[in-house]
Amino acid sequence: MNERAAQRRGSPAGKNGKAEATRARILAAGRSVYGEQGIHGTTVQRILKEAGISRPTFYKYFASSAEVIDDIVQSCNAEVEGLFLKVFAQPQKAFYDYLPMALSGYLNWGRSLGPLMTARFRELHDLSSPVSRYRDAHNQRIVTILHDAMQAHGRTPPDGLALETLVQGIEHLGYQFCAEAEHTDMPRYITVMARLCVSMLGKREDWDAMLASPFFSRLMALEA
Known part of the structure; x- marks a missing residue:
């Protein structure tokens, strides 16, 4: 895990239930997209569409697909x-x-x-x-x-x-x-x-x- 990711995951926002639920939602969407597209076809945009979230929300939790x-x-x-x-x-x-x-x-x-x-x-x-x-x-x-x-x-x-x-x-x-x-x-x-x-x-x-x-x-x- 890189330093930036560690800082995000250790942030106060990551400790509340809503934040954890949002992160889990992104990962679930990522699993679906990655399973269908593989590493070379998985993009942030596809994850956003699958998860139904905004780009700024995504970047609160992850730096990239x-x-x-x-x-x-x-x-x-x-x-x-x-x-x-x-x-x-x-x-x-x-x-x-x-x-x-x-x-x-x-x-x-x-x-x-x-x-x-x-x-x-x-x-x-x-x-x-x-x-x-x-x-x-x-x-x-x-x-x-x-x-x-x-x-x-x-x-x-x-x-x-x-x-x-x-x-x-x-x-x-x-x-x-x-x-x-x-x-x-x-x-x-x-x-x-x-x-x-x-x-x-x-x-x-x-x-x-x-x-x-x-x-x-x-x-x-x-x-x-």
């Missing part, structure tokens, strides 16, 4: 990280019990973003986009969450390359599911993602045990 997008991308990243932290903080008997919940949670979160998820995917390698700019740090934080969760459950984590590869594979499958698949395809995607997780994090017996898990069986509709 790029700053709005930056906030949106960082918020989305924090949502994913928070999701995984919450899942792995729950008590489970075995480490593989976390995987169906983490994977289904991630896919449901991505699907809830609508076009915004597709915009993120398009900009993974666009160096002008905060999606690309923050990607490595974001993925590394998820790697750390996985690493620490495995250690907490008496597992020996694989090396960093394996964990990074896993996170990028899950990321790609998640984007593909949200952009191209029907919601009813979720079991197929979770199966592939789970196999990827087990191949990187565990052993063959872990896959057999996960298949035998009642939760996994219900999720995959394997029970009659």
Whole structure:
């Protein structure tokens, strides 16, 4: 966050409910516009039209459309990280019990973003986009969450390359599911993602045990 933005967000106006509601309104409009237009098509004018506010009002909270997008991308990243932290903080008997919940949670979160998820995917390698700019740090934080969760459950984590590869594979499958698949395809995607997780994090017996898990069986509709 730049100094000017920090000053604006720390201003007395930003502390009252009306100001926070206006800022949230701008961000909601920004999410809609950014999801449809991407970083190169998102302009202040389009955000103003979507939010139904004046230009002076916009500039009380943000310096540019790029700053709005930056906030949106960082918020989305924090949502994913928070999701995984919450899942792995729950008590489970075995480490593989976390995987169906983490994977289904991630896919449901991505699907809830609508076009915004597709915009993120398009900009993974666009160096002008905060999606690309923050990607490595974001993925590394998820790697750390996985690493620490495995250690907490008496597992020996694989090396960093394996964990990074896993996170990028899950990321790609998640984007593909949200952009191209029907919601009813979720079991197929979770199966592939789970196999990827087990191949990187565990052993063959872990896959057999996960298949035998009642939760996994219900999720995959394997029970009659």
